[in-house]
Amino acid sequence: MCVTSSTWRWWPSAILMFGLAVAAAAASERSPDTEKLTHLVRQDCGGCHGLTLKGGLGKPLTAEHLGQWNRDQLTSIILNGVPGTPMPGWRALMSEDEARWIADLLKRGTLR
Amino acid sequence: MRQWLAVIAVAVLIAAAAPADAVEMRGTGTLGVVIERASGSVLIVDTTARAAIGRVDNLGDLSHASVVFSPDQRHAFVFGRDGGLSKIDLLAAAVTKRIVQGGNAIGGAISDDGELVAVSNYEPGGVRVFDARTLSQVADIPALGTDGRASKTVGLVDIPGRRFMYALYDAGEIWVIGFPGGATPRIDKLTGIGKLPYDGNVTPDGRHYLAGLFGEDGVVHVDLWQEPLRARRILDNYGRGEERLPVYKMPHFEGWAAAGDLMLIPAIGRHELIAIDKQEFREVGRVATYGQPVFAVVRPGGRHVWVNFAHPLNDTIDVVDTMTLKVVHRFKPGPAVLHMEFTPRGHEVWVSVRDANKVQIYDATTFAKKAEIEAKAPSGIFFTARATRIGQ
Numbered sequence: 001m002c003v004t005s006s007t008w009r010w011w012p013s014a015i016l017m018f019g020l021a022v023a024a025a026a027a028s029e030r031s032p033d034t035e036k037l038t039h040l041v042r043q044d045c046g047g048c049h050g051l052t053l054k055g056g057l058g059k060p061l062t063a064e065h066l067g068q069w070n071r072d073q074l075t076s077i078i079l080n081g082v083p084g085t086p087m088p089g090w091r092a093l094m095s096e097d098e099a100r101w102i103a104d105l106l107k108r109g110t111l112r
Numbered sequence: 113m114r115q116w117l118a119v120i121a122v123a124v125l126i127a128a129a130a131p132a133d134a135v136e137m138r139g140t141g142t143l144g145v146v147i148e149r150a151s152g153s154v155l156i157v158d159t160t161a162r163a164a165i166g167r168v169d170n171l172g173d174l175s176h177a178s179v180v181f182s183p184d185q186r187h188a189f190v191f192g193r194d195g196g197l198s199k200i201d202l203l204a205a206a207v208t209k210r211i212v213q214g215g216n217a218i219g220g221a222i223s224d225d226g227e228l229v230a231v232s233n234y235e236p237g238g239v240r241v242f243d244a245r246t247l248s249q250v251a252d253i254p255a256l257g258t259d260g261r262a263s264k265t266v267g268l269v270d271i272p273g274r275r276f277m278y279a280l281y282d283a284g285e286i287w288v289i290g291f292p293g294g295a296t297p298r299i300d301k302l303t304g305i306g307k308l309p310y311d312g313n314v315t316p317d318g319r320h321y322l323a324g325l326f327g328e329d330g331v332v333h334v335d336l337w338q339e340p341l342r343a344r345r346i347l348d349n350y351g352r353g354e355e356r357l358p359v360y361k362m363p364h365f366e367g368w369a370a371a372g373d374l375m376l377i378p379a380i381g382r383h384e385l386i387a388i389d390k391q392e393f394r395e396v397g398r399v400a401t402y403g404q405p406v407f408a409v410v411r412p413g414g415r416h417v418w419v420n421f422a423h424p425l426n427d428t429i430d431v432v433d434t435m436t437l438k439v440v441h442r443f444k445p446g447p448a449v450l451h452m453e454f455t456p457r458g459h460e461v462w463v464s465v466r467d468a469n470k471v472q473i474y475d476a477t478t479f480a481k482k483a484e485i486e487a488k489a490p491s492g493i494f495f496t497a498r499a500t501r502i503g504q
Binding site for chain 2: 042043044046047048050051052054055056057081084085086088089090092093
């Protein structure tokens with residue numbers, strides 16, 4: 001009896017802990033490290049597309065130029081690259097969620 | 113009366129001296145320029161003092177900027193990504209003249225006589241040539257390939273005889289433009305040279321132009337001492353049919369790692385440098401490196417080659433022994449090592465570490481760090497001794 005009650009007393013916090021862990025895992029998948037990604041887009045995509053994404057060896061990545069692509073297509077270009085051109089696939093370096101986050105950023109055109 | 117004359121003479125002397133006393137009287141042989149990529153500024157540095165002595169702001173988008181110097185090494189010409197061409201007075205640390213010549217530039221060069229500055233453009237494509245004194249336009253040469261389409265131009269360098277040379281990225285051609293007298297260019301075109309040349313450079317003797325291909329496994333060689341000019345393929349199939357790694361940063365054909373009989377160039381999509389025999393232009397060996405090489409810069413004299421790498425392995429430098437073709441020193445200066453520049457006779461090397469906001473200075477013999485300079489997201493480093501070199 002004594003044992004049972006003490007076990008029961010543990011339950012709420014165990015559930016709480018489990019819930020927190022799930023939430024944390026979901027958060028890390030759902031909200032990528034936006035500061036790191038913004039830096040990557042500016043500096044590393046910028047190496048070929050220009051710091052302000054107005055174009056370089058790679059085409060401009062401004063919202064206006066990317067009009068023909070939807071979010072999924074952009075995500076796929078980022079992950080897989082454009083074969084036969086210098087545009088590399090980034091799959092080895094980022095998750096699908098991160099690529100989608102970048103696609104949304106490019107679509108919004110809010111990187112300045 | 114005599115006294116008055118003396119006073120007037122002194123006054124005249126002071127007036128005459130006034131424009132000059134704005135700048136310190138000194139030589140420029142130890143000076144250089146560091147590009148501050150994100151803030152659109154450059155630092156003026158003194159390699160002997162190992163210090164920054166000035167900053168010039170408002171130079172536009174300097175991602176992928178490059179610099180050449182006037183023959184007297186007083187002025188730097190800075191080519192910005194946004195098409196900006198700025199002429200900077202190194203002693204005054206001020207802009208002498210600035211124009212925006214095109215929409216999207218990639219690099220530039222200065223003719224052997226110092227009179228012409230050429231800029232290569234991605235947008236609208238082609239090369240524009242300016243008077244180095246006034247920056248007024250001398251010629252505009254669109255890069256229309258045999259297919260009639262406008263092409264991006266890459267690998268622009270000066271070659272002897274008031275000439276420039278570059279490759280057409282989209283069209284797969286190499287052009288030589290010369291200005292034997294006056295402003296009318298003479299254009300020689302080599303067509304069908306291979307798919308997607310992404311960069312090119314000329315050897316320090318001005319004789320051999322090499323262009324790397326992205327669309328194929330190979331390099332194009334032009335011997336400028338042979339008439340007529342011919343584009344010859346070398347290093348065919350250097351990737352041995354293996355699949356390339358994704359290239360997260362384009363390698364550069366700059367800093368000619370030419371040492372003794374050898375030349376070391378970055379292999380695209382591989383963790384290797386290729387060693388080429390300088391007479392035969394044949395592969396004679398490989399150097400296994402830490403990552404995909406971006407710059408392979410030779411120490412003046414040729415003893416070592418320093419190599420940096422593409423994202424995400426860009427925190428490291430390999431030092432390669434040019435006799436054994438082995439890495440003899442590997443170290444991590446910090447996040448995002450973008451460029452390396454040797455002092456004119458090679459005793460020290462300056463390294464830009466972008467994400468640490470620092471330029472680090474190393475002893476080229478002992479590899480010990482000697483100093484650090486604060487800089488805002490530094491990228492390219494260019495010393496005035498480049499003024500004396502063909503192709504730089």
